[in-house]
Amino acid sequence: MATTIPLFASFKYADSLTVVGISMCTALVCEAISWILIYRTSSYKSLKYSIDKAAKKLETMKTENPSSKLSIKKSKTKKIDRVETSLKESSRDLSLFKFKSGAVVALVLFVVFGLLNSLFEGKVVAKLPFHPITIVKKMSHRGLKGDDPTDCSMAFLYLLCSISIRTNLQKFLGFSPPRGAAGAGGLFPMPDPKTN
Secondary structure (H helix, E strand, C coil), X not given: CCXXXXXXXXXXXXXXXXXXXXXXXXXXXXXXXXXHHHHCCHHHHHHHHHHHHHHHHHHHHXXXXXXXXXXXXHHHHHHHHHHHHHHHHHHHHHHHHHHHXXXXXXXXHHHHHHHHHHHCCCXXXXXXXXXXXXXXXXXXXXXXXXXXXXXXXXXXXXXXXXHHHHHHHHHHHCCCCCCCCCCCCCCCCCCCHHHC
């Protein structure tokens, strides 16, 4: 059955604190791996600089007052398209550059998840403060026996902690993607006005 870390054994929410603590440590290890393989390299720094520069240039070009002459509008549109193309290429290169670190981080997360899964198999680690909808219940109640919909499994708690802790840690350490990079807008980026 599940065991708890002696440090948290006297607390009421020992299992929850254990999962959250391991999630924090895993996030720190993953960011350290990313720093070693990506963020400290000169290639990453130059790509980030070029993305930031292109994003700022594009932003200023789009906010400038449009002129009434048609020929000036066409040349400005061509310049904007060139900058956008450059920005997309740099973002693609940055994504490919981050891929090698992603494989190592995925391996670490897979090992930690397997370890936690074996420690907390079939054990309720937290109680949800609400009755979840069906799809959330299937995730939060995964591997648990019983019918209480507020029971939360380790997998669901670890998933929530990993997503929130790692994202905030990246922002705190300054490792979040450049603002002009693809995917920098989060889960729901702003739509491109040219496609409307």
